[in-house]
Amino acid sequence: MARTAGSHSDITGPRVRAAAQKLFAARGFAAVSMREIAREVGVQAGALYNYTADKQSLLFDLMQSHLEALLQTFEDDPTATPEARLEHFVRFHIRFHHDRPDAVFIAYMELRNLTSDNFARIEAMRGAYEDRLEAILRAGVTDGSFDVADTKIATLAVIAMLTGVSTWFRSGGRLSLQDVEAEYWQMVRKAVAPS
Amino acid sequence: MARTAGSHSDITGPRVRAAAQKLFAARGFAAVSMREIAREVGVQAGALYNYTADKQSLLFDLMQSHLEALLQTFEDDPTATPEARLEHFVRFHIRFHHDRPDAVFIAYMELRNLTSDNFARIEAMRGAYEDRLEAILRAGVTDGSFDVADTKIATLAVIAMLTGVSTWFRSGGRLSLQDVEAEYWQMVRKAVAPS
DNA sequence: GTCTATACGCCGATAGAC
DNA sequence: GTCTATCGGCGTATAGAC
Numbered sequence: 238m239a240r241t242a243g244s245h246s247d248i249t250g251p252r253v254r255a256a257a258q259k260l261f262a263a264r265g266f267a268a269v270s271m272r273e274i275a276r277e278v279g280v281q282a283g284a285l286y287n288y289t290a291d292k293q294s295l296l297f298d299l300m301q302s303h304l305e306a307l308l309q310t311f312e313d314d315p316t317a318t319p320e321a322r323l324e325h326f327v328r329f330h331i332r333f334h335h336d337r338p339d340a341v342f343i344a345y346m347e348l349r350n351l352t353s354d355n356f357a358r359i360e361a362m363r364g365a366y367e368d369r370l371e372a373i374l375r376a377g378v379t380d381g382s383f384d385v386a387d388t389k390i391a392t393l394a395v396i397a398m399l400t401g402v403s404t405w406f407r408s409g410g411r412l413s414l415q416d417v418e419a420e421y422w423q424m425v426r427k428a429v430a431p432s
Numbered sequence: 433m434a435r436t437a438g439s440h441s442d443i444t445g446p447r448v449r450a451a452a453q454k455l456f457a458a459r460g461f462a463a464v465s466m467r468e469i470a471r472e473v474g475v476q477a478g479a480l481y482n483y484t485a486d487k488q489s490l491l492f493d494l495m496q497s498h499l500e501a502l503l504q505t506f507e508d509d510p511t512a513t514p515e516a517r518l519e520h521f522v523r524f525h526i527r528f529h530h531d532r533p534d535a536v537f538i539a540y541m542e543l544r545n546l547t548s549d550n551f552a553r554i555e556a557m558r559g560a561y562e563d564r565l566e567a568i569l570r571a572g573v574t575d576g577s578f579d580v581a582d583t584k585i586a587t588l589a590v591i592a593m594l595t596g597v598s599t600w601f602r603s604g605g606r607l608s609l610q611d612v613e614a615e616y617w618q619m620v621r622k623a624v625a626p627s
Numbered sequence: 628g629t630c631t632a633t634a635c636g637c638c639g640a641t642a643g644a645c
Numbered sequence: 646g647t648c649t650a651t652c653g654g655c656g657t658a659t660a661g662a663c
Contacts, residue, residue, distance in 0.1 A: 249646080265544060267462035271639060283641075284647050292639070346541060349460060386615050387607070393600055394593045394619055401592025412582070420581050424589055428623035444628080466657060479629050481658070 250288045252278050254302075257295045262339035266296055266350045296347060297355045303340040304362040307333060313369055319377030320426070326370055327425050328418045330399045335414055341403050367392050374429065384431035395425055445483045447473050449497075452490045457534035461491055461545045491542060492550045498535040499557040502528060508564055514572030515621070521565055522620050523613045525594045530609055536598050562587050569624065579626035590620055 256277035260269045271292055275282040289295045311329055313322055334341045344359075351359060371392040377383030385391040399421060406417060451472035455464040466487055470477040484490045506524055508517055529536045539554075546554060566587040572578030580586040594616060601612060 263544075265460070265462050267460055268545070270637070272637080280646090281648060282639085283649080286640070287646060349458075350463070386618065390607075390612065390615050391619065393596060394616065397596025397599070398589045398593040401588060404592070405588055412585075417585065420585050421589065423581065423627075424586065424623040427625060427627055428619040430622060430627075432618075432622055432625075465655075467655080475628090476630060477657085478631080478659075482628060487657070 249278065249280070249284075253285055253288045254295070254299060258299050258339050258343065261296065261299070261347065262342045266292075266343075266347045293350075293352060293355070296343070296350060297352075297359075299340065300344050300347070300351070300359050301362070303337065303344050304359065304366070306337075307366055308362065308369075311366070311369060313373065315372075315376070319373055319380060319382045322373045323377065323383075323425065323429070324422050326373060327395075327399060327422045330396070331402055331418050331421060332414065334400060334403050335406065338403060341400070345400070367396065370395065377429065381431070383429040385429050391429060395428075398425070444473065444475070444479075448480055448483045449490070449494060453494050453534050453538065456491065456494070456542065457537045461487075461538075461542045488545075488547060488550070491538070491545060492547075492554075494535065495539050495542070495546070495554050496557070498532065498539050499554065499561070501532075502561055503557060503564075506561070506564060508568065510567075510571070514568055514575060514577045517568045518572065518578075518620065518624070519617050521568060522590075522594060522617045525591070526597055526613050526616060527609065529595060529598050530601065533598060536595070540595070562591065565590065572624065576626070578624040580624050586624060590623075593620070 253274065256274050257269075260273060260277060271285055272282045274295075275285050278285075289298070310333060311326070313326070315322075317325075348356060348359065371388050374383060374385060374388040374391055378385060378388060402417060402421070406412075406414070408414065412420075448469065451469050452464075455468055455472060466480055467477045469490075470480050473480075484493070505528060506521070508521070510517075512520075543551060543554065566583050569578060569580060569583040569586055573580060573583060597612060597616070601607075601609070603609070607615075
């Protein structure tokens with residue numbers, strides 16, 4: 238079962254996706270050519286088509302993998318208190334996004350470059366993630382530990398606020414990621430608390 | 433002083449910028465060609481270069497105009513209470529951004545397509561706007577009406593949260609813009625309040 | 628001020644040799 | 646599985662006629 242010398246599909250495939258992710262994040266899907274991706278990998282442009290049907294599939298696969306990992310990694314414990322669940326969500330979201338800046342950037346910036354079918358599939362996954370947070374907020378509203386007028390709006394507000402961290406946080410700066418987590422948790426906690 | 437027939441620089445110029453804004457917002461700077469902009473305006477591609485030095489200048493001018501308007505339109509009253517000033521900021525930011533969806537989208541999504549000189553100028557304007565909010569938060573921390581661990585982080589968190597409204601709000605939906613303003617104001621007010 | 632024509636180069640994707 | 650070569654098309658920007 239040994240592979241033929243020069244047969245590298247198992248290693249080149251991931252390298253193609255890694256190169257595409259790096260370049261799409263840095264300069265944008267539309268601005269990056271297949272030739273550039275090939276150069277980054279160290280192959281000729283034609284060889285890329287052994288690993289992806291076309292450029293669009295490359296983008297879609299990156300986004301889908303990112304959102305699959307997001308949904309799979311987040312664990313919620315419905316038996317804990319709403320406040321504990323919310324704190325876990327806040328810290329998880331900040332850390333997970335901080336660990337994958339390129340994938341996050343692509344997932345937020347390149348939605349309009351998806352075909353409409355692919356867009357619908359990605360939006361469904363994003364919606365499923367939002368639903369996880371909304372369930373926490375609803376549980377807190379029900380038992381009186383939170384007070385928000387509209388759980389859907391609060392969900393979107395919290396996610397927008399947390400995701401914004403990626404736009405400015407740099408390791409080695411004035412604050413550690415743990416400091417940032419703690420500060421955002423305080424703001425989120427108060428924002429949804431009963432007044 | 434009558435112009436020659438067929439001389440339309442005073443009207444075609446704005447139409448070029450309007451067409452570019454519409455197309456850049458819908459499909460992205462890199463994905464839009466000068467030919468498409470010309471088609472939208474109703475002239476040939478070469479004629480665009482009577483109104484802009486190049487495609488990059490078109491992008492920069494759109495962003496600069498947007499941020500100039502933002503800075504010029506926001507009025508803060510340093511003699512009011514920090515809470516009143518913050519509520520005014522929240523409502524202003526949501527309304528101003530809601531009124532200019534295309535300009536807002538471009539200003540957030542196309543930063544990486546600016547040359548480094550142009551990027552620095554735009555970032556300086558964005559920083560000036562952030563400073564206006566931070567001044568309000570600092571005043572509230574000083575007089576004890578707010579409690580935030582770090583005014584810079586709180587500034588970025590509030591702006592990210594408010595700007596997120598543009599990504600989902602549509603007139604004619606379940607909530608009016610005034611409802612949305614009110615809900616965000618409640619969340620912001622509580623987030624920065626002393627616990 | 629706008630037109631037509633064009634310079635010059637890169638685009639995504641495929642064909643066929645090895 | 647990767648290469649070279651290539652197809653047909655579109656990219657920005659400019660030149661020169663009117």
